[in-house]
Structures are given as C-alpha cells and as structure tokens.
Amino acid sequence: MPKPTAEEYAAARLLEALGEARIALRFLDAAGKAFQAWKAPLAALLRLELEVVARG
Numbered sequence: 001m002p003k004p005t006a007e008e009y010a011a012a013r014l015l016e017a018l019g020e021a022r023i024a025l026r027f028l029d030a031a032g033k034a035f036q037a038w039k040a041p042l043a044a045l046l047r048l049e050l051e052v053v054a055r056g
Contacts, residue, residue: 004012046053
C-alpha cells in the first residue's frame with residue numbers, strides 16, 4: 001500500500017474532523033433538548049411552590 005502524500009493525509013484528517021464535528025453538534029443539540037426537557041417541569045414546579053420557597 002503506497003504511503004499517502006502530505007496533502008492526502010491532511011485531506012483525510014480534515015474529512016475526519018468534519019465528521020466528528022457533525023456528530024458533536026448532534027449530541028450538543030440532544031443535550032440541549034434534554035436540558036430543556038428538565039428545565040420546563042422544574043420551572044413549573046418552582047412556580048407552583050413559589051410562596052413556599054419565598055418563605056424559606
């Protein structure tokens with residue numbers, strides 16, 4: 001198997017980086033949605049118990 005040139009190696013690594021970045025963005029989006037799914041009911045519960053929390 002022939003050794004890749006510097007340009008071929010760099011191109012392959014850049015393609016790899018783009019693929020990894022795409023996966024990272026998908027997970028980041030999923031993490032953001034999971035956070036929103038947790039934040040919404042927590043905010044609702046806090047609003048319902050606001051007087052209790054304010055009293056300490």
